[in-house]
Amino acid sequence: MMNVAADGCTLDAEGALWFADFGGGRVVRVQNGRIVDEIQTSTGVFACALGGSDGRTLFLCTAPDFDPQVREVEHAAELLAVRVDVPPSGGHYVGGQRIRLKFRSPLCHV
Numbered sequence: 728m729m730n731v732a733a734d735g736c737t738l739d740a741e742g743a744l745w746f747a748d749f750g751g752g753r754v755v756r757v758q759n760g761r762i763v764d765e766i767q768t769s770t771g772v773f774a775c776a777l778g779g780s781d782g783r784t785l786f787l788c789t790a791p792d793f794d795p796q797v798r799e800v801e802h803a804a805e806l807l808a809v810r811v812d813v814p815p816s817g818g819h820y821v822g823g824q825r826i827r828l829k830f831r832s833p834l835c836h837v
Contacts, residue, residue: 731755731762735774735788739813745785747772754787756811766809782814 732750739745743758749771756764766785774788790804791797798804 734772737776738816739777740816741813743813745775745777747775747787749773749793754785768807770805777811777815783811785809785811
């Protein structure tokens, strides 16, 4: 059994999911129901995304607290970048169906 407070996630090319674990201060890579990789941080992680020029950079959005009053005082959020071995899935999926995204400036429309 996994003990993960899953928040944001991203899918990689091997079908594994990277989950942000805010309560655990980490991101975990889950494949076939098991944690196969883990990256610890010094603060809570609430979102993650694969990107960069080759897709092998895992970006982590971090903050010490979700409480708006604490965030207002501390201003301590960070964007971290970590190299990983597997790039993103290469597609966007909703309900098992691949969707195509069209972006228009200045707003994003799906």
